[in-house]
Amino acid sequence: MNEAIILGFLIFLPATLGFIGCVFPKITFPLSITMLAGYALSSLYALNHDINYAFTLIGEGGIQFSIDRYSFPLIFGSSLTLLIVFGLFSKRFSHYYYQVCLVLLTALLVSFSTVDLISLFIxxxxxxxxAFLLIADKNDKRALFLSFQYLIGGGLAMLIYLIGVIQAFTFTGTFLIADLGNAPETALCLIIAGLLTKAGVFICGLWVPNVYSHANCQSAAVLSGCVTCAAIAPIERMSVTLAPIGETLSVLGVLSAVIAAIYAVFERDSGRALGWSSVSQLGIAILSPTYGCLYAMQHGICKTLLFSTLHNDIDEAQITKSDGASNKIRNHEETTREIVRVLTFIMASLSIMGFPLLAGFATKAWIKNDLADEAKIIFTTSALLTSTVYARLIFDRVNTLRTNYDLPNYFASLKLSNELKMSISASRSLILIFSIIMLVITSLSQIDLFTSYSIRSAILSAFLGGILFTSVVGIQADQWVKPVTxxxxxxxxxxxxxxxxxxxxLYFKI
Amino acid sequence: MDLAPEKIQLIPIFILMVIGCFGLLTSKSILRSLFALDVIDTATISIFVLIAASNGTQTPIISENLYSNYADPYPQAIILTAIVIGFATQALLCAIALRLGRVSPMLRYRDLEK
Structure with a gap:
């Protein structure tokens, strides 16, 4: 009983802090950062020690929660995402931004850990x-319209989900996910369609590229890191208990993985390409019920890093105070910072490509071992296409760096070690460097995955991706690939x- | 296919839902989408209420005189939550429509989707 109270309190702590933060914003911010770090560390600990909690709130017939191996990776991923965003962008937060993020965290925690359909709905x-508030944060006409589209699409999807839920209820008499086995097919399809829209898997996930490319970079980072993961945990729970749904989902996942990756290859805008690639990666994540959550976690963290370093950030405060004497130093500092950002971008891209010595390699190897043989070739195809996408993104990013900054001069005068140290030890660069190191350490902790075959195939796919990129780069695909708006x-x-x-x-039974 | 009375009861709701979906898919301005979404919302609520009332129609509150045909309180409690959430969605969408209306007063998709 005690455990239930403590865990229930922990689930609703972020929202409480968020609402308190509306009244006392200055005091609550450090508290919430401490809380996020605590969540990340404790979920990491629980993940490594295989701990499960199951409890029921308000006694018999109450609301059931189960915090288990589906929840912990996603809790870790989303709290880390929010930590990164809070650390990198805290100066650019608008009014009530981090409070909204904290309320978002409570919604995520509930959806990761609940086992009944109604709590999931709420x-x-x-x-x-x-998420609507985060998208509308940019506050121009297009962002408002995109948030409108997101809200009306999401609201409709949730109504479809509710109809599925009530149909399942008339057959099973409960709202538990575990009892869905007796439910008719139509109910299952309606429920899954609602969840897939929230998860942003292909066809339902058409809103993803539009929103990611236009929202603020901090909002895009939060959206890609945690919001789309919310529906992954219940989908994985369902596909474990219900065999037919699991098989059908693998069809959808394969479709999503390949088609969205092709869209991403032919997309010219970096933000939209990242959005399409997100759709494709989540399609891979729903293929495997066992490792899908881990994969979604790794993908979310890398996407957050990618979106936070996609554009070079220009601090207005620094520009205004720059005068002639400090101009040179400032340039140096800025260039160093920019180089750190580009490095992070490259490392995160490589991690999503599944390059050895990075976290993405481990999760990719797990998923690959778990897949059925028929799905493996599709998985390889999508991995190849993903490599192509990220080869292009890295190329673009390095190119902008080269055109905007005076690199040869910078490297020639790199001996000013004091300044270099100072600019690297600026808090933002430190966060980025720390996250790169963590990516490497995570993969090194799974040393038994480094077989010569898997290393060879990973490097080969990266190289082939580069080659494909150079062959695709000349194709003018603007006529075929139009943004869906x-x-x-x-x-x-x-x-x-x-x-x-x-x-x-009912009919095909693929 | 046999038509039980419960299924016949559901037919008008199904028609209502089809009307709502049709309206949502063919609407040309934001306000019409809002109305269509509300129609679908109402249809969903009616399904819940009907299914709760399939065993009986008496209010499920225990009082001095007991009845034999109580309605199922479980779906009723849930649909209360869903009604509130639907209302909140409508309010947010109206707020957005108000903001967008300053830019393009007709609120047509054609103008906004450029």
């Missing part, structure tokens, strides 16, 4: 509202997916 709705497409997608799933379950 958590996802709360998540939708907070019509509201009708975004709203109609869940219906289409529900119909497809139903057809597959």
């Amino acid at each position: 958590a996802l709705e709360l998540l939708g509202f907070t 019509r509201t009708l497409d975004l709203v109609g997608a869940p219906f289409l997916v529900a119909a497809l799933l139903l057809a597959n379950l």
